[in-house]
Amino acid sequence: MMKPLMLFTAVTLIASNASFAEDSPPASHDLAARHTFLLGAAHQEANADIRASVAHLPEHTVNLDDLGVDESYYSWYAEYRYNFARHWGLVIAADAFNGDGNVRSDSEFNYGGSIIPVDAALKTDFSVNTLFVDLMYTVYNSAATEVSLGAGIHMLDFETSLRARIETDNNQFDSKKANEDLLAPLPNIRGQWIQRLGDKWTFFVTAGWMSANVDEWDGSFVYAHPRVHYRFSKHFGAALGYQFTDVDVTHEGKRVETEFDVELKGPTLTLSYQL
Secondary structure, three states: OHHHHHHHHHHHHHHHOOOOOOOOOOOOOOOOOOEEEEEEEEEEEEEEEEEEEOOOOOOOEEEHHHHOEOOEEEEEEEEEEEOOOOOEEEEEEEEEEEEEEEEEOOOOEEEOOEEEOOOOEEEEEEEEEEEEEEEEEEEEEOOOEEEEEEEEEEEEEEEEEEEEEEEOOOOOEEEEEEEEEEEEEEEEEEEEEEEEOOOOEEEEEEEEEEEOOEOOEEEEEEEEEEEEEEEOOOOEEEEEEEEEEEEEEEEEOOOOEEEEEEEEEEEEEEEEEEO
């Protein structure tokens, strides 16, 4: 969780002190400030199926709920927007999901080539962390509406770990562990629609696609986040929203093929600060 936060802080500090252009963006809504900082939290439900199979063993799909991982969780996200020219902007954002669980297996199954027996003590760690930087261009702007499209790169930190402790006949413990870890810079595309609803109210939605195609990995992330924002003062505001994320990723390892099908969704609360 700390890795994307540290990267986000470093990149934001560099970008906020950079000088790209002297043009001031049109103030068509209350999110049109040159610098906007967003910090939020989400209460989401996770529905995730994971399969790690090898050629000589039957396939078996497990759900995070079966592994004792709580389906409801709290996560955080942070975003910085820099409108450096009349039609151009920079978006830097990071978000994190981390879940873990402990349970005893009620049936025998294989995960990554390891046979997990009945009544094994399972400990599962699952995380999806992202940091992305996008260059945005305003394709339409009026007194009440702004539509922007953009593209950039993102850093995806995707990791899952399953550890099984098994009691042997002589009361000793054996430990079996299976890991999958993806950390790489990848391309993405992003769209944004901002609609002014009144002097202090604004509706905005962001949506995008993030690639997970690199080396032995194949797949993508798709997300959407609509929000309604209220400006309390010149600099401060807050927004309520709902976030959707769908992850479909496959890892073709030398010996093990792993598939992840993850859906995250839930309400969000965002605080904003503008300069």
